[in-house]
Amino acid sequence: MAKGLEGVVRPVIFPDIRPRPRPALPPQDDPTKGFAVIQGNPAGSTSNSYSFSVNASYTRPKETERRVDVVRVSQKGGGGGDGDGGGESFALRASNRSVGVSARAGDSGDDNFVDIQVANKITMEEPGAGGKPSSRPFFYQRVQEQDNIEILRRDVIVKA
């Protein structure tokens, strides 16, 4: 028979006509995953600050220069005598001495005398504005010539 030579044409449904099954499903949705997260911090810091400072300084004045008259004070009434008389003859007013007197005793012939420096101006230095040193002069009454007072030189500058 021809069947041996001609293939049977009865339809055959091949098993591979079907699409392949879908791969196994992944595990069920994990309830702990897939969350939306909005994370932040609304807090901000505020700060208030206050500061106060005060500074002050004080420096005592210091002599830097003085101007003097050099005078010779001779002893009135000759030399010798008791101490009281002599002490009076050489006496200078306290106000003059207060500004500084320097003396040199001498013996000129029969006269006893002393040479003294009588300050008429003293310059003091003290802190000024801004801390800078500033000079400040102090003036004194000049010594007057008298019988026993001879002005030898005037306005001699003496640096401190």
Place this chain on the structure above:
Amino acid sequence: MPAGLPYFAWIDASETTFGAEHMRWDEDVFSFELSQDEGDPANLTVVVRRPVNEAGDAIGLLGPGRKIWAWFALDCGPALIKFRGRLVGIPTSIFEELVTLEFVAKPVDLVAQKEALANTLRVLPYYDEAVIEPERRSDPDVVLEGYTAIWHYDRESHVITVSDEITGEDGLVEFDGASETGKVLYDGLGLTLTSGPLSRVDVSAEYTWTQQGRGDVDLTQYIVNAWRALDPFPEGYVRGEGAIKFKAADWPKHGASLGDGWEVSASTAADLFPAGGGSQTTGGSGSVEFGGQNWTSASHTETHSQSSEGGIGVVGQSGPSTATQSVNVTTSIDGDGHMYVSGYSRSVSSSSSGIALQAIQPTLVAGYTAERPYTERISFSLVADVQPILTDPEDGQALRLDDIHSVNLTKEGFIGDPRRRSYIATERGNLSLEHLILLARAHLMKRARVVEIAFAPKLARMPEITLRKNAFLIEPRVGEALGKIIGYSLALDGSDGRIKCEVRIGCAIGRGGSAVASGGEPTYADISYVGADYQQFTGRTILIDASIGYQPPSADANDDGLDLLSSLSAADVIEVPLALQFGPEHDEGAPLPVWDGVIGADAQDTVEVFNQKAMQSYNIKATFKLKSMTRDFSTDYEVQVTDLKIPTGYDLEAV
């Protein structure tokens, strides 16, 4: 011409129509057998006298130029039974006096004809590409899967058609047992049961697709309301609605992930309280008289400063304060060597810190890109209403078709709108379901042809016989039988001169009847208002044909309820509501230090630690979960089908 006379004519392939010129004897036919079985082309085996030339030498049947086509006809009396075929293979016994030639009535354009015919058969629901691999769709044999039909090869025209395996298309050949030609010969009658009928087919199929969709959902209102409910503002904290305690810098930006398949498509946020601060300093210098002395370089400075990152200070949440004071007195020696106070300085500072909370009025629009694998598992059992062969019908054979899978319905476009949650409930899905039913139906129908009856009609009836017809037989021994002609043969043996005719029919053993449709109950509105094209029904049975019906399943997706076909709201997409967590996520180190009364260098360190800790206590972590756009879902549908009504071709119970 006398009945029983065979004709044999070698022909060209183009001689497709039998004519009188073909009623000749190109070969001396000694014997022949013409037969055809269902699904196969007709075959002819002819035994002829070995052809010789005029000189008496043998002629090579397969020699060049020899014709290989032949018309064969047998005069059956009223008509000729004809066969046109092509010589196949090598003739056997070619050195003998009698040579056996084998012919087949197979068209030369078999493939083309099948493909052309298959194209006309590729119609739903009989043929469903959704469950066939794309590369196998061009196979013409696959197309018959859902039909109860089989290829039919016309033995004369070689036209290929399909013929139903239960009911032939070309009519009925009746053998009534009464008329002269309606009787069949006593010999040759046989009845066999091919196998037990298939009583049930259990079908399980999977349809898969990827639900796809894109869109936006405005979450602003939901988030703000939920946030404010969990973290309310003090009265009058901010004006207007929609503000929450947060910083704009921390608010999610465009493109930030919001979960599976979700990201920020648009967002806005601006701090409602801008950062600020400033300071003011006063002071002076000069000389002052104090204690009778002239303090020449006296000076003082006073500064107030304030800074804030923006926000409203939290009541009762002032931070640590610090205060420092220092006094320095310097002395000098004057010219007399006396010590005197020559300098004095004093500084006082204090600071305090606090916490201010920023607020924003945000917007947040979430965008989704859905790629969700969906699967619908369809299962049903189709029971054939057939007569039992076994004493217990439950023992009948059942076939399982459980390896039916679809292609991805989205990629192939069968789903239509890829946003759908159900396929089987759609019109297209119903056709796929009908295809499954037809698939099971085809198996049951074919297997219901249990009774095979062979009988020998008279020669005069043989020209009527084709495999596209049914035959009705009344014979006293078998009673009545109606079946599809599944084979025939016609043979003549030259040794005895007897003609043997045989016809075989396959009879279904169903109980007959028809499936009944029912309207069912509408689930939405009265049926007079809208029909089944608009609303779903319960208990509604629709018929595929008269033999079977089914209840279309209603869409009942076992998913998260997300309907991408509609506009989504926040309420639709929220799976886990918004929750707020305050403070550090993990307890980091020591608790908040005690800072009151700490002095010295440790004070500043303590302040920093305190501030750091205090700030951490305002950490906010908001979490919520949107319905996953990548999750997969699976839904099972148990489909109700009617019993398959099968014609009664033979009543076994009446035998």
